[in-house]
Amino acid sequence: MLGTASQVPTQRRNHNALFLRWDALGVLFDPGEGTQRQMAFAGLAASQITHICITHFHGDHCLGLASLVQRISLDRVAHPVEIHYPASGQVYFERLRNASIFHDLADIVPRPFGGEGVTGPLELFATEEARLVAYPLDHRVECWGYRLEERDARRMLPERLAALGLRGPRVGELQRAGVLEVDGRQIRIEEVSEPRRGQRVAVVMDTRPCDGARALADGADLLVCESTFLSSEAEDAHAYFHMTARQAGELARDAGVRRLVLTHFSQRYGASQPFADEARAVHADVVAADDLVTVAVPKRHD
């Protein structure tokens, strides 16, 4: 959690940003101003970023993009960096992409999505291991949440493999082909494995409670959710198209989320504890984030 403020940064909280390390992917969500320096505090290099995802073009969610592109260039990051963002923000993307003078060596791949009348969900990329999907949210300006889904797969059962005398490269063959001849008999992968559900991480911000938020959160192992306000300011939350910690807790509970991370706190509050308390009243596993806290995606169930 690189930054946990909302519109106004404080001594305690930098503007918003979070970095998700996911196997070979490094996905940076919503780099607000100062994310480059927060990365220095967190020990993250620009070269670890493979994708940047922007939910919307309010400043606290995107202004850090300007210097990050320049840092990616300065550090001569060798791989392309895809930047996903709502197409309606194209003009802001372009301003931030070239906000000041620099010697541009960055391999930035713009991936605007959506457009007039597009309601989603949209698949933004898909590999053999995972896919990234966006769902529309309900904010004052066009805003989309993100969900990274590991592919469902199968978990091999060692005792069944052993009973068939299968090991090493032969197991790999079976995994790739789905079927293998063993002692003259066709063994299907289903006989020696059980389904393994892919893990899912969702990012929901900024929004009122809405269908998109629920779809993003559905069965997520980890949900990072804005909770700009406490319930005492529920009217402000509604008026400004934000959520309370209580609403984030309810979202997590109703969607069967495992771990909920709260962030994007209004400057009017101090410590994170009251946010955690409020969400924990309805959901067990809650982290109310402080800057530079690392949160693990919960281990697989079994």
Add this chain to the structure above:
Amino acid sequence: MLGTASQVPTQRRNHNALFLRWDALGVLFDPGEGTQRQMAFAGLAASQITHICITHFHGDHCLGLASLVQRISLDRVAHPVEIHYPASGQVYFERLRNASIFHDLADIVPRPFGGEGVTGPLELFATEEARLVAYPLDHRVECWGYRLEERDARRMLPERLAALGLRGPRVGELQRAGVLEVDGRQIRIEEVSEPRRGQRVAVVMDTRPCDGARALADGADLLVCESTFLSSEAEDAHAYFHMTARQAGELARDAGVRRLVLTHFSQRYGASQPFADEARAVHADVVAADDLVTVAVPKRHD
């Protein structure tokens, strides 16, 4: 000194920025990324800014402008804020002025200066109390330093005023008119006062040693000067159009500067002390700045 890094911020140093409080003026120079939050640490409000001066449009000197304009708007700062910058950077100014979506209530007055073939010095504003002048520097891109000059004035001499029985409003009359009838005789202000030289503050960054830097520094009470490198990296300093701490010290010495403040340090170095040591070998009064240090303009000589 809101930030003291150069191109790359570190855990120790934010990107460049400095705020000069000068009677009713609040002049922010070169707001790099994250200046808004550094202001929170320094206890500075957006409403204290009356002018913003940008030396050039490399990111570490201007990217913080995007969020500052938005913060000035959000805080409903009631006065206009003049932004001075080299006209050749107009396109970058405009991108930073409207870098993301916000409800724009800011009274920003753009003051581009210079242009094709203009070599300066240029007077950017002049009031009864002070004037702001820009001189061209010698960097890889067009870059200008700034100098704020208090008007020369006269210091009233109490014993001479007393000898004439002058006090209170009558002294004010004499100061305004320059002459006053006392007991039937015309008293000129020169008879009861001595010249008082105006104070001068100069900001020199980024540049090699050059005529502009010398003109800016000439007789300054306070000179804030980039010293990106130590003399051990003098070749890099020259190659990248920067200065060493030693060169900054020599500039201050030769120009009769009173207090020298070093800033804009390369990420390759750690503590500020070696910079101070190097400049102190040639100039007595040196502050090698750390972030959030406050430096006083030296009191008048007499």
